[in-house]
Amino acid sequence: xxxxxxxxxxxxxxxxxxxxxxxxxxxxxxxxxxxxxxxxxxxxxxxxxxxxxxxxxxxxxxxxxxxxxxxxxxxxxxxxxxxxxxxxxxxxxxxxxxxxxxxxxxxxxxxxxxxxxxxxxxxxxxxxxxxxxxxxxxxxxxxxxxxxxxxxxxxxxxxxxxxxxxxxxxxxxxxxxxxxxxxxxxxxxxxxxxxxxxxxxxxxxxxxxxxxxxxxxxxxxxxxxxxxxxxxxxxxxxxxxxxxxxxxxxxx
Numbered sequence: 031x032x033x034x035x036x037x038x039x040x041x042x043x044x045x046x047x048x049x050x051x052x053x054x055x056x057x058x059x060x061x062x063x064x065x066x067x068x069x070x071x072x073x074x075x076x077x078x079x080x081x082x083x084x085x086x087x088x089x090x091x092x093x094x095x096x097x098x099x100x101x102x103x104x105x106x107x108x109x110x111x112x113x114x115x116x117x118x119x120x121x122x123x124x125x126x127x128x129x130x131x132x133x134x135x136x137x138x139x140x141x142x143x144x145x146x147x148x149x150x151x152x153x154x155x156x157x158x159x160x161x162x163x164x165x166x167x168x169x170x171x172x173x174x175x176x177x178x179x180x181x182x183x184x185x186x187x188x189x190x191x192x193x194x195x196x197x198x199x200x201x202x203x204x205x206x207x208x209x210x211x212x213x214x215x216x217x218x219x220x221x222x223x224x225x226x227x228x229x230x231x232x233x234x235x236x237x238x239x240x241x242x243x244x245x246x247x248x249x250x251x252x253x254x255x256x257x258x259x260x261x262x263x264x265x266x267x268x269x270x271x272x273x274x275x276x277x278x279x280x281x282x
Contacts, residue, residue, distance in 0.1 A: 034262055036062075038062040039062070039113050040054075041117070041119065043067045043093070043120055044121045046077045048222035049172065050119075050121040052250035053119055053170075054081060058081040060261075065088070065111070067152075071092050091104045095120075096151065115160060116168070116263065120148075120153050120156075125187040125224060129183055146189075157210065161205075166210055168212075168213075168261050168265075169201055177191045198214040253275065
């Protein structure tokens with residue numbers, strides 16, 4: 031991969047696992063210095079070692095994305111260690127399945143707190159930093175194809191990921207005058223630790239694969255290049271876009 035992002039400072043929330051880790055690796059392979067924001071510091075440290083093997087600087091920052099002071103402190107530390115912010119990826123998220131009639135308010139709030147409140151707090155902090163720097167930048171909001179359809183047992187997750195679409199569009203409009211772009215990445219079925227239970231269900235995998243024109247699920251590594259594309263500061267006119275990477279699932 032070309033080192034098109036050489037010297038860029040990027041943040042990936044939830045970047046120590048799954049698609050988030052893949053996005054962080056894609057940035058590092060393109061030359062960016064990367065900060066991983068997550069709660070599991072041991073797992074983050076292991077990913078940092080992999081990132082540094084690409085010849086870039088990387089750091090693991092302990093952060094609860096739904097806690098306002100934690101987010102502000104994480105940004106200060108990131109900029110102190112790696113330099114001015116160039117790209118921010120709001121990726122952190124959780125899922126808890128339960129039938130709507132049995133879903134507790136606590137479960138609903140826990141999922142929305144991380145996925146939607148966390149997305150707001152993190153992108154707001156990134157926006158403040160970009161505006162103060164006056165140098166432009168890129169924000170990537172990670173949603174999901176579940177924002178396109180209903181899914182039984184996933185009321186909280188679906189609502190949170192759909193809400194991120196509105197957040198991302200607003201960021202694109204509001205921050206354009208500051209030369210800050212915001213695009214929304216919408217991944218399809220991808221083999222990650224978050225959905226191991228679904229991967230173990232042969233009927234489910236067969237059904238979703240049959241509906242996917244590419245006839246397979248994605249591997250996380252397939253998000254390297256799209257991340258580099260969305261983070262590239264040369265793409266000054268590309269904002270407000272929803273980039274769907276789902277093997278054709280949502281159009282079939």
